[in-house]
Amino acid sequence: MTPTTEERRRQFEAEALPHLDAVYRYAHTLAGDPTQAEDLTQETMLKALRAWHQFERGSNARAWLLTILRNTFINEYRRRQHQGETVDLAGLEPYHVFREVQEVDPEGRFFANIVDDEVLRAIGALPEEFREVVWLSDVEGFPYAEVARLLEVPIGTVKSRLFRARHALQQRLYDYAVEMGYVKRRAS
Amino acid sequence: MSAAPRSIDCREAVERLYEYLDQELTPEVRAEVEHHLRSCAGCFRHFDFERAFLRFLEARARGRGAGPEVKQRILRELFGPEEA
Numbered sequence: 001m002t003p004t005t006e007e008r009r010r011q012f013e014a015e016a017l018p019h020l021d022a023v024y025r026y027a028h029t030l031a032g033d034p035t036q037a038e039d040l041t042q043e044t045m046l047k048a049l050r051a052w053h054q055f056e057r058g059s060n061a062r063a064w065l066l067t068i069l070r071n072t073f074i075n076e077y078r079r080r081q082h083q084g085e086t087v088d089l090a091g092l093e094p095y096h097v098f099r100e101v102q103e104v105d106p107e108g109r110f111f112a113n114i115v116d117d118e119v120l121r122a123i124g125a126l127p128e129e130f131r132e133v134v135w136l137s138d139v140e141g142f143p144y145a146e147v148a149r150l151l152e153v154p155i156g157t158v159k160s161r162l163f164r165a166r167h168a169l170q171q172r173l174y175d176y177a178v179e180m181g182y183v184k185r186r187a188s
Numbered sequence: 189m190s191a192a193p194r195s196i197d198c199r200e201a202v203e204r205l206y207e208y209l210d211q212e213l214t215p216e217v218r219a220e221v222e223h224h225l226r227s228c229a230g231c232f233r234h235f236d237f238e239r240a241f242l243r244f245l246e247a248r249a250r251g252r253g254a255g256p257e258v259k260q261r262i263l264r265e266l267f268g269p270e271e272a
Contacts, residue, residue, distance in 0.1 A: 024254035024258070025252055038262075041262060042261070045265075101237070106237055107236065108241055116249070138245050159207070163206060
């Protein structure tokens, strides 16, 4: 039995719409600017509404929406995307920041002074494949297996990208905090 | 009752750090890491620091949602003008 238009709409409103913010956030992360994020969000939600009959009820609606979003981005937006600055992830020393601060601020209290925009800029400056992993894992809270499925990469790749992306973010935000005087650089 | 967790050193504990914080370890390995953390103040502090960083990251990055006007526009597009 196929649900009526009215029923489908009710289901969509109850199960998909609560994830609108998550879709928008990820769209912004992928596209890099609010205008494209809005377009991309709208297109994703439209596609999802049209394809609602394909959604497996009871499965993860947020993951389903983000998959549609990501495919839309890759197929229609990526080539238009402005390539901003990207950081170099080579040569990062693991857990360098903790070693730097363990004497002066082992609980990482200095992070509390860093504003949202600086964090989003730092994430935005990561190369795309690292940005996506850190976003899906650390912001959206998906388990490794779900991230791997969404990005169509092995779990080992998720782990290693996450490792490097977190270190790169930490290093950048630590440097920023030092510059702003939120934490003192260790005397060498 | 299961056997006592295998003893691991700092290097092994730190190798599991993110998987531990991300709750991706099997119960046995998780118990090994916790066993180590109970007896190693240095690793305990390190794990605590990384946990604080991940919480900070999530809290800061989740703030960016679609504003109310954006949501209105999208709803109009999805369901027609009567939603506005």
